Amino acid sequence: MNSIYDAIIVGGGVIGGSIAFQLAKRGKKVLLLEKDRLASKASSAAAGMLGAQAELDADNPLFTLASRSRGMFPALAEELKDISGIDIELVNKGMFKVALSSDQVAELKNMIRVQQGAGLEAEWLSTAEIRKTEPLLSDEIKGAMFIPNDGQVSATRLSLAFTESAAALGVDIKEFVHVSDLVTENGCVTGVVTDIGGFSSENVIVAGGAWSAFLLEKSGIRLDSYPVKGECFSVLTDRPLLEKTIFSHGCYLVPKVGGRIIVGATVKAYTFDQKVSLNGISTLIERATQLLPAIKGTELEKTWAGIRPQTGDGLPYFGEHPACKGLFIATGHYRNGILLSPITGVLIADILERKANPEWSPFRLDRSIQPLFS
Amino acid sequence: MNSIYDAIIVGGGVIGGSIAFQLAKRGKKVLLLEKDRLASKASSAAAGMLGAQAELDADNPLFTLASRSRGMFPALAEELKDISGIDIELVNKGMFKVALSSDQVAELKNMIRVQQGAGLEAEWLSTAEIRKTEPLLSDEIKGAMFIPNDGQVSATRLSLAFTESAAALGVDIKEFVHVSDLVTENGCVTGVVTDIGGFSSENVIVAGGAWSAFLLEKSGIRLDSYPVKGECFSVLTDRPLLEKTIFSHGCYLVPKVGGRIIVGATVKAYTFDQKVSLNGISTLIERATQLLPAIKGTELEKTWAGIRPQTGDGLPYFGEHPACKGLFIATGHYRNGILLSPITGVLIADILERKANPEWSPFRLDRSIQPLFS
Amino acid sequence: MNSIYDAIIVGGGVIGGSIAFQLAKRGKKVLLLEKDRLASKASSAAAGMLGAQAELDADNPLFTLASRSRGMFPALAEELKDISGIDIELVNKGMFKVALSSDQVAELKNMIRVQQGAGLEAEWLSTAEIRKTEPLLSDEIKGAMFIPNDGQVSATRLSLAFTESAAALGVDIKEFVHVSDLVTENGCVTGVVTDIGGFSSENVIVAGGAWSAFLLEKSGIRLDSYPVKGECFSVLTDRPLLEKTIFSHGCYLVPKVGGRIIVGATVKAYTFDQKVSLNGISTLIERATQLLPAIKGTELEKTWAGIRPQTGDGLPYFGEHPACKGLFIATGHYRNGILLSPITGVLIADILERKANPEWSPFRLDRSIQPLFS
């Protein structure tokens, strides 16, 4: 055993980084282990939308959590910039969730009504009104839900800012370390086994995204979770084509600094294959063009894919293993990992400190306990 | 003046490399100057088709030259491998020039008749016959002209093999050298001016592809030539989808080693902009899918663009400047630079040695003399 | 002629971008032409030090200009972030100019005396004092001049922020456009000739860095200027090794966000060759290790080279061509292009508007007029 830590985090993506940052702020001595490079998987593949209202229904248990997490970004951006020097490129210009059919119009108008009822800002804008800020959007658009508070960040910069800030606060970070097993004693975690030796801690937090399942099987737990590939591409524009994020069924366009627009994302379940298919890109180009015809004239910059962790009921898992004290899990964020990363860091730190917090009960690990544990 | 050379070649692409190689074989002391890296522009952007019969009409003056150049490849491949160790990946499995409409069927059948009349091998195959070797081709294909002798090579490897072999035979090669002017005396070339000093030679050969025009303006010559951008992409396949090259109006698919297929190429005239447009790639994907639906399932590997030198009458320029003794030009190969590179090297070496060769008369520089020289 | 502009800028690096930004702010209609991609040469190769006091002697005419330019950065950083969303990563933690020999100690102490006399902040710190902020610096260091106001920025981000902000203010930007000639009438500029046609303007500003000379020769002017290659490398560190920039004779280390340290730079004159030599990197590693032994354990991230424009007397050229009205030049910034970019933009805009400004007189084009014009 090399050393003793208050907590060991397995996974160096945006979730592991946020947890490390929060624990370090609370004075914990933390070790973060990553099997590859930091933020090399889904965290750097994300478009960085903070679509709390755009992505989630108001009656989804995740909705409140997502809204609160979204609200944490302005202060977090300053805090991370102060500590790490990294600007996470938070943009708070809002999002248009557009309708391309009368069914979608009805659906969005209903969504607005529900959200307004819950006290949230959202309104319906006609195509003419949208065009005041987005003159290049297509004629096919039949209006949009305008969500002024659904902003966006640079996913890669956010992930890096978390780990850099955590390191600055004393977290030990090791890349290219493979955690091959958990060590337990009398139903309690006591450490991990890795290819560079063992590390001791009474608290191990698994935050490995879609890869969490491989390690968790070692503990006898099989989460109802599976990988979902998402393919994206980016273009570079000579002049700004968009001011706000455009979100539609099956395609989103997120305008970034430097004339870049990120277009995402396909959905292909049950694969860890990170290849970008011709079909995926072709479909995305078609959908993006339907929304913003002028995108055809831009430069294709690059294409990539990420593997997101989805769960059976669509909710993430936050909590302590019911049969293994000190083993914590934070995964299953699917397409909302960037959005949920701030609150996840705080929640897991609270859970680890045994602070009562009813908010995370819908995300308990034992919610599907019968099929879950053998 | 740093040194005295039998010839100075301006341009380190496949044409400059072939000329350097031929001159070195004839015992000449040669200096090759390239403004960037060797083969960094159109030469490495090409798909490497040797489409003498597929690309050219039998009555085109280029046709005979192209056929002879194509015939040089098998011996050249061995020679370059012996000298440089580089395999140019010559494949001689033939090409299908496919018809997608009844007009194209008629056109191709006529083309076959003409080529057979000229003693060339070409035949019409029905879709059922094509499918014996290419079972994955689309139903939309209405038959094809089969050209058994139109092979293909790796364009990048060919270019590199020329310059490596030339270097092995004593050619001096300098990259990142900008030739800013020609030096002349009494209507004769005596050298070049570059950013690293002057170099003396009574023979200067401009083989700069689409960039040749910039230097030639210095000599008072304005070729009827212009750049044409071509965009391409490549995919990687798990299993072979094609055996032979598929050529259609507006799209070709060239199967390479390692499961790679190169798909090309768009045509955009009058630009040196090397950006890959979303529109260009989208169009190519659409056309490729029309020919080979299974390509949709492959992995998009990369996208790129090259700038090819086209001319007013579609014929390249080979020859000595009519008003400037010792200034030779070899450009305007458009989409046939790889195919024509072997014969171009020999032709220019012959011209430089003042060996009579009527073959190149259609490509004389003074063929459009009135508008050409002011 | 395609269009009429108040000014045409040739060169899309940090200098051209700054000029475009300042002219746009003054309401000018500007066209910026770049032969490659924006900021693809020296501007993105720079380490981004703002070494006004570290790089220049107090009696150098450039000193005042450099100090004033350095002082513009805080406000500029905010302005560019507001317009373009791009954070230029300005760090104002100061610089240590270290001494490795007693000669250097004497030299630096003298430099401090002169600068203090000129009212500038600079002080001598012993090695023990330096170690309070930089505990990992080598024993070989014999003290340092501490310059609290010599900060640093991200060179690439600054360049991009200038052009993005310029575009947002209405500047037309075209990449991959080759300006082959100037058009003049009666000794006055009237436009430029490019490969995509001509563009009209009574003001043409050449800001092409080391490449400026090629175009200027067209105007009959030969600046006393030459290219100087500088090679650099960057490393990635697990934990911060440095807080401040370390500057020594022949080597500097600039700590960037994300655990990156940029180490530069070699000096090789009279070449446009952008290759990184083994010798160059080997020398830099040796020098960096002499300053900061712990750097040996870091990860080598990448290596690169840039071509900086140096001049005969070491001063940049700012001004109007004495024999060609409307032709302006801004080049020769050598290693201070990033530092001088803010003031250069303002100066050139002033000169173009014929505002009297004696500050730029030492940088007049005609200062070496006899040898300059033939």
Place this chain on the structure above:
Amino acid sequence: MNSIYDAIIVGGGVIGGSIAFQLAKRGKKVLLLEKDRLASKASSAAAGMLGAQAELDADNPLFTLASRSRGMFPALAEELKDISGIDIELVNKGMFKVALSSDQVAELKNMIRVQQGAGLEAEWLSTAEIRKTEPLLSDEIKGAMFIPNDGQVSATRLSLAFTESAAALGVDIKEFVHVSDLVTENGCVTGVVTDIGGFSSENVIVAGGAWSAFLLEKSGIRLDSYPVKGECFSVLTDRPLLEKTIFSHGCYLVPKVGGRIIVGATVKAYTFDQKVSLNGISTLIERATQLLPAIKGTELEKTWAGIRPQTGDGLPYFGEHPACKGLFIATGHYRNGILLSPITGVLIADILERKANPEWSPFRLDRSIQPLFS
């Protein structure tokens, strides 16, 4: 269970590829599973030396095997080229194992005597004699053992040629598949569990290089094996600096096509970290310069690292698991994976077919059985 195979190979590097190729030639239906991309780890990091005589002592059990494997390359190169179109760039110009001290002179002369006694070609050459083919080698070299039969190949091309040829012969290849467990029944393998489902076979071959251990732990076997990082770099030369491979204690230089020289390799045990350290590259540059001073003037092309599988006694493991019928292992090739790949493919195919072959007995898995199995 998705399908039934004669054999499942876990690992898509040069070893897995060679085994797949040999089994396919024997008519087996094979599935090859790779957790990342094919040949993405040590197989593409190797310099491709075939140093049977240079790397191994004549009394090493591996020596005979290595010599036989080396002898298979000429025929294999043709066979792979015929099937896959890929030239593996086999060069048979021999190797100089150089001495830099009088101790090394004595050691090499002894090595020659032993090898000659075993009927192998090897001779001592003085520095003057070496210089006839390698005029640029350093004065510090005190002579060399010349090994005419130790050639070299392109490691990446060999790996790819194996898998492409295997695919052409019907092997199913799946990338990005994580094998999480073995399935056994009554002490016999019946298949594997992966993230994309299970696959059935009575024969599972683990050929995962340094990563093999992670899977093997599942079978209750702990091989005496560990990862060893090796860092390399490559340079590009304008003219050939070397004809033959130069091998010394701690550094080798392998001249490749296209003017490339690969310089390797550092040795750092017990890490899967694939980062290239500044220290590693600095050390290699120093050693390479000591052998070939002219290398200082070349262009640094790139740097990389690979993770090689070493074993406790330095011998690879070939064989069937003693307690698990149908589980075969082929790992531990350390720095000789490329050299040994041809014979490993044949050996494992023989073992799987239960063909008696005493040659592999020194490489049995149970050679260190007491500590090995718990």
